[in-house]
Amino acid sequence: MNPLWSNIFRRREEDSLSWFLKTVPVFAELKGRELAVVESLVHSRRYKEGEIVFEEGDPGSGMYVIRSGGVRIFIREKNGRESELAVLGPGDFFGETTLTAPALRTASVRVQENSELIGLFRADLLETVRKHPMVASKVLMGVTRIVSERLQAAGQEIRRLKAALETAVREN
C-alpha cells in the first residue's frame, strides 16, 4: 500500500477528539470549525484506576466528559462510609453545574479504571466568550439546555416526592 495513503487515512475520523466531542450533548450544536475551537479549549487528562478527580467541598471550576473508562460518583457520610450516587461511563459528563457559576463540588468522583477525561473549565470558556463569541454561546446554550432539563426533572421529582410524603402522612 502506498505509505502516503496509509498516512492520510491512518487516523480514522471516529478516533479524533472533535468526533468524540460531537457526540457529547453539550457540544451537539457545534459544527466542524467550531468543534476545532472547542478541541483547542478542552484539556485531555489521563487518570489511573482509583485516582480521585475531585472531592466534595473542592472549589469547582468546570465539567468533565468521560472519553474512555468510567467513574464513580459518591458522597462521604459522617461515619466515613462512601455512599454511591452514580456510575458513569464513556460519553457521560459530570460537574457541569460549576462551569458557569463558581461553587463547591457537592460530591466526590473517583476513577474506576484507567480513564481519559476531557475537562472544560470556566476560565477557558470566559476567554472564548471574548475570542469566539459564537462558539461560546453555542456551548453555553448546550450547558443551559442540559442544566434546565435536569432542573425540570428534579422539580418533577420533588413534586412526586412531596405528593408521596403527603399521602404517607395522610395514611398514618
Next chain:
Amino acid sequence: MANSGQSNNFNRVQMLLLFLALTAAIATGLAIFSSVSKMFVLIQEATAGLFLPLLLSLVATFLLNPIIDVIEREKIGRSTCIFIIYSLLALVFIAVFSWLLPHGQGMWQSLQEDLPRYTARLIELSKSVQGYLHEHLPFLDNYNLSARVRTMAELLVADILVATPKSALRIGSIFLLLPLFTFFFLRDGEQILRRCIALAPNRHFEMVHDLVSLIGRQTAHFIRGRIIEAFIVGVVVAIGLSFTDIRYTLLLGVFAGVTNLVPYIGPIIGMIPGLLIALVDLGLGPQFWWILIVYFPIAQVIVDNFILIPILISRVSNLHPLLVIVAIVMGGKLYGVLGMIIAVPVVSAIKIAIIEIHHYRRTFTLPDVIEPDRPA
C-alpha cells in the same frame, strides 16, 4: 599499658580515617559548591542579555494581545493577525524615524552643548544653597554641598553623553530580539502556558488552571493599564510644555512618561529636568510657573490621579509606599535604572498573585454548604 597503646593505635587509625573522610567530604562539598556556583554563573552569563528583551516582549505581548484578539474575531488566522499588526507597527516606526533622524541629530548636538550649561546652573544653585546653609547653620561648615553636586552632575552628564551611543548598540540587539520573542509569545503563548499547566498533577490541575488564568488576566490588565497611563501622562506633559518656549519638549514628555511608571518617587524625578531647563533657559517667569502647573496639578493630580488611575488601575495593585521604596532600592541594586523602573510593576504583579490566591481560597470557604445536617 599495651591495651591502652593498642587503643591509642586504634584511635590513631580511626583519627586518620576520620581525617580522610572529613577531607573527602569537605573536598566534595567544595567541588559541588564551586560547580554549582559555576553553573549559576554560567547560567547568569548565558541569560544576561536575555532578561531585558524577554521582559520587554512580555510587555509588548500584553499590549498587543487584545488587539490581535479583536482582529482574530474576523476569522483571520492568528499568524496573519500578527503580521498585519507588525506591518502597521513597522510603518509607524518608519514614519517616526524618518521624522526623528534629522531632528534627532540636531537635538542630540544641542543637547551635548546644553547639558553642561544646565549642570553649571545646578552647581551655581547648590552654591547659593550652601551659602545660605553656612549663614544659618554654621556647624555645617565642612560639608561641601556644591562640590558634591558638581561630582554628581559631572558623572550624570558623562553617563548620558557616553552611555547613550553605547546603549544605542544594545538597543540594536533588542530591536532584533524583541519582535521575534513577541511574535512567538503572541502566537504560541497560550499553548506554552497550557503545556505548563498540563504538567500539574491531576488532583491539583483544576485549581492551578483556575489560578493561573485569574492571575494572568489581572497581571495583563495591570501592565496594560500602567503602560497606557504612562503614555497618556507623557503626552499630556509634552503637549502642556509645547505651549511654552521650552526646548526638548518631546524628550521631557518621554522622560515624564517613563518615570511615571514608578509611583510616588517617579513623578518628582520626572519633573526635575523640565524645571531645571525652564529655570536656566526661561528664568523664573510666568512660563516657569506654567511648566510647574503642567507637571504637577495638571499631569499628576488631574489627569493621572483623578482620571487615569481610577479607570485603568484597580486598587488591588496599590502598594504601601514603604514597599515601593524597598522595591525601588532592590531593583536599582539588581538592574540599575531599568531595575528601578520595573521593580514596582513586578512587585505589584506578585502582590496581585498573592491576593488572587487568598481571594480564591476565601471565595470557596464562605458558603457553608458542604456540611448540612445530613441524617447519619
